[in-house]
Amino acid sequence: MMTVFNIILYSLFAILVGLIFLGIGRKVAARVHLRYGPPFYQSIIDVIKLMSRESITHNFVMDLGMVMALTGLIGTMLYIPIAGHIAFESNTNIIVIMYLMAIGHLGMAMAVSASGNPYANIGVSRALTMMLGYEVPFFTVMLGLIIYNQSSSVMVINLAQAGSIWNWNIWQMPIGFIAAEMALQAMMGEKPFDAMIAPAEIASGPMVELSGRYLGLGFLTKAVGVFVETALIVNFFFGGGTSVITFVIKQLEVFLIAVIFDNIFPRYKIEQAVKFLWIFPMGLAVIQLILLAI
Amino acid sequence: MKNDKTLLMNILAIVFLALLAYFIYAVATSSDVGINLMDDNVVENRVADRYLNKNVLDENSQYEWGGKAEDSAANIVTAVLADYRLFDTSLEVIVLFVTVMGFGLVLPDERRKIKESTQLLFNWLPILMTFMLLVGGYMFINGHLSPGGGFPAGAIISTAILVGILAGKQTVSHHTLKIVEAVAGISIFSLATLGFILKGSFFINFLEGGNIGDVFSAGLIPILYTLVAFKVSAELSGVYLEFYKGGEEHDHA
Amino acid sequence: MTMLNIFLLSSTSLIFIGLYGVLTRKNIVKILLSLNIIETGINLLLVAFGYVENGEVPILTSSESLKNIVNMVDPVPQALVLTSIVIGLGTTAFALGLTIRYYKTHGTLSIDASDEEEVMLNE
Amino acid sequence: MVDKMLMMILIPLITAFLTTIILKQHKVVWTLFLAVSGYLSYTLFTMYGAWDLTWSIELGYKIFDSNLVLSLANNPLGWFFAFFASVTTMLIAMFSIAFNDDKHDSKTAPIWLILIFANIGIFFAQDWLMFFGMWEMMSMSSYFMIAHGKEIPAKAAKFYLSLSLVGTSTLLLGIISVARLSQTFDINASIDSLINLFATDYNKAILYIGLFAVTFFIKSAVFPFYMWPSKAYAESPDDFTPFLSTVMSKYGIYGIVLFILPILQNADIPALGQINEPAYILAVLGAITSVLGTILAIFETDMKKLFAYSSVANIGYIVMGLSTLSIIGIQGALFHSINHMVIKSAIFLSLAAVIYRTGEREMHKLGGLAYRMPLTFMVYLLGIISAAGIPPLNGFASKWLIIQALMSQNMLFVVIAMIFASTGAFMYLFRVLASVFLGQLPDKYKHIKEAPLLMAIPMTIIMLLMLAIGVLPGIIMKPVNAVLIGMGYDVQEASWTTVHSAFSNSDLNVTNIFYIFMAGAAIALVFYLFSAKSVKVTQDDNYTAGELPSDWGTTPERFNFSYGFYQPFKEMFNPMMDLISFDRWMAAFGKIVERISNGLSVLYTKSEGAILMLYIGVAILIIGGWII
C-alpha cells in the first residue's frame, strides 16, 4: 500500500516539477528574447486546458502510442533515485533507465506515425536519427562513470559522491560532463539539435497531428522527460543532493543551461547534428574514457 | 595476323623440340651408374636370347637344324610374332578390323561407280592378279621360313583386288569380303580357344611342329598366317571397296 | 660414328620433323603425313635399338646360321615394328576416312575449322 | 523399444520421403510436418536430464587405426539449442499449414524435414564426422530450401551456397587437422588436444581454431560474412525465413560455444586486458557485425532484407557476449540466442502474414495495415519492442546481461558498439512499423483481412511467450544455468525473476521492472481516461483539411513518407558504403572466375593448340622432372 502511495506521489511530483520547469523555461526564453513571457505555471494550465478539450483521433494506435509514451517516462522516473529516495525498491540500473526511456520515444513515434501525416513521419525519422546521435556519446560518458565506480547502479554512483562538493563527478571528470551536457541538449530536443521539431519546416513535426488529450499527454511526457533527463545529470555529476529541494534546484540549473543554449543557437540540419554529436561529444567522451581507463 | 600466329607456333615448336633434344642428348651422354640408353646391347640380358636359342620352356635345351624345338619356325622374327607373342599379333588383326569398321562408320554415304579402265589394264588383269595372288600365297605359306608372313601377304592379295577395281572389275563382292573377314577372324580365335580346350592355355601352338626348316613345320603358324592373310586382304580390300558402290546394301544410318 | 649412331640420329630426326609438322601444320592431311613420319621414325628407331654391329638376320637358313645365333640382331624389335606398322596403317587409314568426313562437314581441311562448331551450336 | 535418439533422426527423414510422394496434398504434408516437429519437441522435453542417452553406428571405415563410429549423444548444450529450435519450428509449422495454400505452396516440406533431421544431428553430434555430415546436409538442403525452385531466389541462394561451401571446406580441413592431433574424431578429445597444442605451437593452434571459426562465422553471418542473409532471407519462402533466422543462424553460435569457448577459456593464451587475444578478436568481430548489421538494416527498403540485417546485428550481440569468456556473458549470449529465436519468429511470422495477404515485400508500397490486421500488428509491435531490448519484454534481460558482462570485462569500445547497435535498432525497427503498419492504407489493400486463424494461433502463442519470458526470465535462465552446470561451469541455479551481474548492486529483478512499468501504465491510463473523449475521423480529414487526395488526382499512399525514410542519415554513410559492401567484392570475384572460366572454355574449343598443349605438358614433365 505504501508502494502504491509512493508511486502516485512520485509521479505527481515529477509531472508537477517537469511542468513548472517547462514554464520557467518559457519564461527564461522570453527574457532572452527581451519579451515578458508567460507565468511559470502556464504549462500546467495548458495541460489542463488540453485535457478537457475534445480531440480527434484516427485510430487506436494513436491512443495506444500516447499512453505508451507516458507510461515509459513515468516508469523511468520511478526508477531514478531523487535525492536518495526512490519510489520503488530497485537497483536503479543505468541501462534499465536508458531502455525504459526508449519506450516513451517508441510510443510517441508510433502515435504520431499512426496519424499518417508526412510531417509527423519526417519528424519521427529525424527524432530517431537524432537519438542514435546522442545516445552513443551519452552512454559513453555513463560508461566512464560505471567503470569508475565499478557499478551500474545510479544509487551507488550517487553515494560515491557524498560528502564534500569536491567529490562530485563534475570535478572528477569534467570532460565527460561537457560531453554529457552536449548530449543532453540533443536529448531534450533543444537547439541546435531540434531538427525533429523544426516548426518552420515541418510544422512541429511529431506534434503536427496531435490535439486535445493527445497533445496534453504529449506535454506530460515532455515534462516527465525533462525531469528524468535533468535528474540523471544531477545524479551523475552533481552528487545527487541531500534533500529534495537541493535536488530540484540542481535540476533546474541543468535545465536552464539547456534553455539558454537553446535560445542562442541556430538549428543544425539533421545530418550535421548527428555528425557534430559523433565528433565533439563523442570525442570528448572517448577522451574521458581513455583517461579513466589509464 | 595469321602469319604472326604461324610464326609463334614455329617458334614454340622449335623451343619445345630444342628442349626435348637437349634432354635426350643429356640422357644419351649421361654417365651415371646403371644401364644407359647408349650402352651396347647385351643379348644375354634380354628375352631375345631365349627366343634365339629356343629354350624358353627349358633353359638347358639345345636344338639342331632340321631337328625339333619348342618352336620350329626357322624365321625367328616369325617365331616371336606368331608364336611367342601370338596374342599381340592376333590383336593387330583386330586393329585392322576396327579400322575398317570405323572407316565404314565415318565414310560419307555417296559412293563412286566402278568405271572401266583402259583396255590394256583390263586385258592384263587376269595375269597380273594371278601373279600377285601367287606371290601373296607364297608369302603366307612360307612366312615361318623366310621374311614375309600373313600381313604382307594379305596386303599383296588386297592389292590384286585393288588392281581389279582399277581395271573396272569388282572381283569379290562386299558380302564375300565380310564373310571372309568374319570367318577368318572367328577361326583365329577359335584356334586360340581350341588351344585352351586341348592344352589348357589360349593361343598355344598345340600342333606338333615339324622339323626346323621344313615347309610343314612350326605347328599352327602357317595356318594362322593363312587366316591372317585372308583376313588382312579382306579388310584392306574392304577399305577400297568402301569408296565404291558395291552390290551390297549399306545398313547403317 | 658407328652405324647405330647414324640409325639413331636419322630416326630421331624423323621423329622430330614429324613432331614439328604435327604442331605447325594446319591442314589435316599434312598433320597425318607428319604422324606417318613419326611412325616411320619410331619404326626405324626400334629396329635400331635391336641392332648389333655386324649382326646377322635372325632367320635360320642352314645349320651354319645356328652358330651365328650370338651374332644375330634382336628379333623382338622387328616383331614389334611389324605390329607398329600395322597400327600405323590403321591410324592412317582411319584418320583419312575421318578426314574425308571432315571435309564433307566442314568444307575445308583446316584443323581450325572445328573451332567454329561451338559457335554454330550456340546460335 | 527403438532407440529414442535414432527415432529422433529417423522420423524426420522418413517423413521427408513420405511427403515427397504426396507432395501435392499440401495440407496433409504440412500437417505431417507439424506432427514431426511436435513429436520432436515432446521427445526433447522428455529427454531433459537424461544426459547419458547415446546412439552410435559403426560404418566399417577404418581411420586412425580404429573403426569409425558415428555417434549422437544427448548433451546439455545441444539439448538446449535443439529443444528451443524444435519448439520454434513447431510454431512455425503451425503457421506453415495455413501459409502453404494452393497459391503459396513452395513444396519444400521434404527438404525442410531433411533440414530438421540435420538440425537434430548437428546439435547432438558426439564426434566431428557426424557433426560435419549433418552440417553439410544442412548446408545443401538449406540451399534447395532457399532457392525453392524459383529463379530469382536461386541467384540469391547461389551466393549463400558459395559461402556455405567455403565454410564446409574449411571445417573439413579443420576437423581433419584437429583429429590428427587427437587421433580420434571425438569432440571433447579434440578440445583437450587443442588446449595442449596452445602450449606448444601457438600459431598452429590459432590457425586450427580459425578454420573452425570461419565456418561458424559464415553460418551465423558474423563479419566478414555478414552479407548473405540479406539475400538469402529475402528470397527464401516466407514461412521458411523465420526458421532461417531463428534456428539456422544459431548453428555457428552453437559451434563457438561448444568448441571455441572451452579452448579459449582453458588454454594457456597470453592475456590481453581481462581476456585474451583471440577472444578480443571475437569481440571486435562481433562488434563490427552488430554495427554493420544495424547500419545496413537502417538503409534497407525491403522488409525481409531489413530484418535479415537485424538478425546479423543480433548475432553480433551474441558473439560479443560469448567473447567475454565470463559466465555472465555466456549466460547472456545463450539467453539472447533463445530470445532472438522467439523475437525473430514473431517478427518474421507477422511479416509473412503481411506478405501472405498482400504479396508485397517492399515496405514503401505498403502502409496502414495495422487497421486491417490488428493482431498481426500487435505481434509485430511486441516483437520490435522485444527486439529493441525494451523492458518489460524478453529481449531486455539478455541484452542487459551481455552489456554488464562486457563492462565488467572492461571491453569499453565493444560496449559502445553494442549501444550504438541497439540504439540504431530503434531506427530500423520503427521504420517497418511506420511504413507497413502505420500511415496511409493504399486503396488496393482496402479489403484485405486479418491473417487466418491457423496463422493467428502461433503468432499469439509467440506473443504471450515473449511477455512471459520478459516477466519471468527464469523460464529460459533456468535451463541456461542447467546447461552451464552440465558443461562444468561454476554457476548457481537461476532464480525465476532475477538476473545477476558481476557489479555491485547490480542484480536485476526483471519482474520488478514489469511492476514499475505497469505502475507507469496505470498512471498514464488514469491521465488518459480522465481527459476528455475524442472523436474518430478518417486520416484524410485532418491534415489534408478534409479534401480527399482523390480530389487532386492523387492516391493516399503518396502521403506515405517511407521510401527514403532515413535519407539524410544514409547520405552521411554514402562514402563508406562502397568500402563495406563485401558482396560487391564477391560479385566482382565471381565475375573474374567466370571470365577465366570462359577463357579456359575457349582454350578447349581450339583444335589448333591441342598439340601445343600436349607439348607443353611434356615440357612441364621435363622441366619439373629433370631441370628442377
Place this chain on the structure above:
Amino acid sequence: MNSSLFLIIIPLMGAFIALFAKKANRLMAIVITLFMEIFSIIIYLSGKLPVSVEIGGWQPPYGINFVLTPLSVGFIILINLAAIISLFIIRGEKSYQFYSTYLVLLAASNGIVLTGDIFNFYIFSELTAFGITALIAYPKDRKSTGAAIKYLILASTAAAFLLIGIGIVYKTLGTLNIADIASKISLLDPLTLELIIILMLTGIFVELELFPFNMWVPKAYLGGTASVNVMLHGMLGTAGAYTITRILLTMFTVDGSGLLVNVNIANSVIVIALLTILVSEIAAFNEKKIKKVLAFSSMGQMGLIIFGFMIGNEQAIVGAFYLVVANFVAKTILFVLTGEFIAMSGSGNWEDMKGIGRKHPVAGLAFVIGSLSLMGVPFFAGFWGKLGLIQGAINGSAFMVVGIVIVLITAIIEGIYFLKIAHTLFLEKDSDREYLSKARVHSIVIAAILALAIIAIGVKPGLIESNINSATDEILNSTSNYIDIVFPRR
C-alpha cells in the same frame, strides 16, 4: 584361371559375329556384356586370385601374361558394368559397325586392365583409342567429326611417345614384361629412367584426361551420344585409373612405399594433377552445355584420383579408390540422365532443362544425389574418398597440404555449378517450352539404382571397405606383390 582370357576372346568373336547379326546385334552385345560381367564377378569371388595367366603356354617374361588380382578384376567389374549401362541407354543405333566397334572396345578396355605386358598394353590402348574415336564419330555430324579427328591426332601423337618409351625400355632392360621391368628398374641410369617415365606418362596422360594433355575431352564428350559418354567415362576412364596404378605405382615405384622412384617427376605429376583440377573446375564454372560441364568434372575427378595416388600413403590411396568407385557411379548417373534430359529438352544447354526434375522427380533426385556425391558431401559415396585424400595429404608434406587446399577451393566451385544445375531441374518450366519426349523408364531405373548404391556406400562405406583395403594393400607393396604374382619362383 586360364579361362579368364574369355574376357577378351568372347567379345572379339562377338565383334565378328555382329557383322551378320542384323537386327539381333544389340541383343547379342547385351548378352555378351552380361556374360562378361557375371564371369568377372565369378572370377572375383572364386578365391583363386591373385594369379598370373600365361598366354600361349610361354612363361613370362617370354610370353605375354595376364595378371589377375583383386584390384584388376575389381576394375574389370566396373568397366563391364559401365558397358552394360551404356548399351541399355543406346538410342536406336542399328548398324553392325557400331556394335562391332563397341565389342572391340569392350575387349580392349578389359585387356588394358588385365595385361601384364607393356607392348600388349600399347596395342590395347591403341585399340581403345580407335574404338572410341569411331564411336565418337558415329553421329557423323560436324561436332562429332571434329571431336574425333582432334582426339585421334592427339592420341596418335601420345601413342608415339608411349611407343618410344617402350622401345627404350626394351633397349635398356631387354624385356617387355611389366613385372620384369619393375624388378629391374633400379638397374637403370637415373636420367634414362627419367626419360622413360616422361615418355610413358605422356602416352597415358592423354587418355587420363590430365591437363594440359586433355584438349580433346570436352569436344569428345560433346560430340558423342550419351551411351558413348558412358563408355568414355565408365570404361576408358576407369581403365585409365587402373593404368595409373600399374604404370606409375607398380613399374616406377620405390618398393613398399607407394612413392615414385623419381621425386621430381612425382612432384611434377602432382602439379599436373592439381592443374587439372583447378583448370577443369574453373572451366566448368561458367559452362552452359551440360555435357561439357560433366566432361570438365570428369577431368577434375581424374585429377583428384591421381593426386590421391600420388600422395602415396595408405589413407590417400584408400581415398583414391573410394573416389574411383564414387566417381564411376555418380558420373554414370549424370551421363545417363543427361542423355535423357537432352533428348527431352532438345537442347544441350542446362538452362533449358527447367522443370524436368518436377516432371520426373526420381530422375531429378538421382541427379542431385550424383552431384552431391561428386562434391563429396558426407553420407554420399564420394565423401569417403575426399576424407581419405585430405587425411593422407595432411599426413604428407607441406606441398601436399597446399595441394589439398587447392582441392578444397575447387570443391567450392564444383559445388556451386553442380547444385546450380541440379536446382535448375526443379525450376518451374517456361510456359513456351515443350518437352520433345518423355524420359525413358529404364534410364531412370538405372539412375535410381545407382543413386541407391551411392547412398548405400555413403552411409555404410564398410560395404566395399574390404575390397578397397585389399586393393590398397596391393598398391602399397605393389612392386614386390606384383613380381611375386608373376614370378612365383623368385
